[in-house]
Every structure is written in C-alpha cells, then in structure tokens.
Amino acid sequence: MVRSSPRWTGSDAALRSLQVAFDVEKQVIDAVRYAAFKNQLSPSDQIRHILGLPCTSKPVRPRLTVSLSxxxxxxxxxxxxxxxxxxxxxxxxxxxxxxxxxxxxxxxxxxxx
Missing domain, CATH: 1.10.1220 (Arc Repressor Mutant)
Incomplete structure (x- = not known):
C-alpha cells in the first residue's frame, strides 16, 4: 500500500467525489445562475441547495477576474x-x-x- 503524504490526506474525500454535468435548456441554466447570483452562491452551491444537499463552500472574498493578453x-x-x-x-x-x-x-x- 502506498502511503499518502499528510499534506494530501485532506483531499482524499474530494478525490472520491464525482463531478456531475447536466445538459439542460438555456432557461434552466439561466435560472440557476440567476438564483446563485441573488443568493450570493456559486452555481454549484445553488444546485446543491436546490437538491437539498449540504453546501460546504467557505465564503470567499468577492472579486471579479478577467484574463488579459x-x-x-x-x-x-x-x-x-x-x-x-x-x-x-x-x-x-x-x-x-x-x-x-x-x-x-x-x-x-x-x-x-
């Protein structure tokens, strides 16, 4: 058995999680994004809220980003x-x-x- 570094043990649970993608109509995407915006959540956390799942995201410093060449x-x-x-x-x-x-x-x- 390979021992993992103590620094990586916190990510074990995340490695076991699977990302699920939804192919839905634009109206659904817009509704979820708008609700997330109004509730100051990420779209992922908004989906978890809609599905009745716990949201474990920590509050983050609000900021906008853009990539500039x-x-x-x-x-x-x-x-x-x-x-x-x-x-x-x-x-x-x-x-x-x-x-x-x-x-x-x-x-x-x-x-x-």
Missing part, C-alpha cells in the same frame, strides 16, 4: 491614455471603469457597454 493591455492602454507597460495604472483604470459601470446599473442605465 498583451494585445488586450495595448487596447486598454490606448483607451485609458496610459503607457502600455504601466499595468498597475491600467488595472486601476479598469477598476474605476467597473465602478462606473455598476453605478450606471444602479441608476437604471441598463447594460451599457
């Missing part, structure tokens, strides 16, 4: 009038753009891009 940085640098190599300033500008977007949504601005 070098080409994306170049476009954003031009849009925000920032040097292309100043990624920190570009990130700050993105942060402000998201805040402005949210404020527009709260004021009834719709899905303006």
């Amino acid at each position: 070098d080409a994306d940085y170049a476009i954003l640098a031009e849009r925000f009038g920032v040097a292309v190599d100043d990624k920190r300033k570009i990130k700050e500008s993105l942060h402000l753009a998201l805040i402005e977007f949210a404020r527009g949504q709260q004021a009834g601005g719709g899905d303006a891009l």
